[in-house]
Amino acid sequence: MHALLSHGLPVASSCHGEGVCSKCRVRILAGADNLSPETALETELKARNRIGPEFRISCQTRVMNDIVIDTTYW
Numbered sequence: 239m240h241a242l243l244s245h246g247l248p249v250a251s252s253c254h255g256e257g258v259c260s261k262c263r264v265r266i267l268a269g270a271d272n273l274s275p276e277t278a279l280e281t282e283l284k285a286r287n288r289i290g291p292e293f294r295i296s297c298q299t300r301v302m303n304d305i306v307i308d309t310t311y312w
């Protein structure tokens with residue numbers, strides 16, 4: 239989420255990165271291995287909101303190398 243915002247890309251959010259709303263989800267198109275593993279909080283949030291495995295909660299995910307992502311609102 240911070241990486242996206244720092245590059246001027248909008249990120250949906252109503253919890254300001256607290257890992258509550260799941261609105262910051264992004265679909266991972268390539269480079270999933272370049273992301274930090276899911277935390278228990280992210281896994282639980284995705285399960286509670288029926289979010290598929292192709293998505294990550296951006297405010298709970300660290301980017302370690304190049305990735306390709308998309309959202310429904312870009």
Ligand code: FES
Pocket residue numbers: 250251252253254255256257258259260261262263295296297298
């Ligand atoms: S901004 Fe709310 S869960 Fe990420």
